[in-house]
Amino acid sequence: MSETIDTRALPAVITTYLTVDQARDLDPALACYTDDAVVTDEGRTHRGKHEIRNWLNRAASRYTYTTTLVAAHHVDNEHYVAVHHLQGDFPGGVVDLRLQFTLDGDRIAELVIEP
Template identity: 60%
Template sequence: MLPDTITKYLTAHTARDLDSAMQWYADDAEVTDDGKTYRGRDEIRDWLGRAAGEYTYTTELIGDRHVDDNTYVATHHLEGDFPGGSVDLDFTFTLKGDVIRRLVIA
């Protein structure tokens, strides 16, 4: 089972609610998506804004696992108008207390 921090973040992310999603990131957080790393709240907010508008897609949580005390993986199935049209992605979260310190999407 995923912690509330991750569940609430994913809900906001899926709803494309930038303000709600951003409240779950640490000030010094990092996100790696599609081979590029975004550091700090400003870069992450820009990335979220672009990612939300680039393609139209649906997402479904299809699995989750607890890796260690601070690391969790949420596997999502996405379908949409992006190249390939369908993909399963692992969202690997590293938490620091009640906020996201690192997110790697692969």
């Protein structure tokens, strides 16, 4: 069961990641991940920093959109959820995405993105 928290209460690595990802700043975003991290987005799984780098590159160039962090949840000390409201030129134009983070210390070990 998760607890709703203030978005400012998310761990530093998550807030850093969300900030640099929104700025489409690839290297600092990649630095937030563990070497063997896993990202699942749009039904595809990307393993390790090489695949995650490729995914970040594609995601940044595919569509133009704005994001607003609208909610955050604390599941336990390793699991957090950030809810982003996106608006842009992607199919449908508007979506709320749940970014489900699993942390390993001060790095992201897993990220699952789903509506």
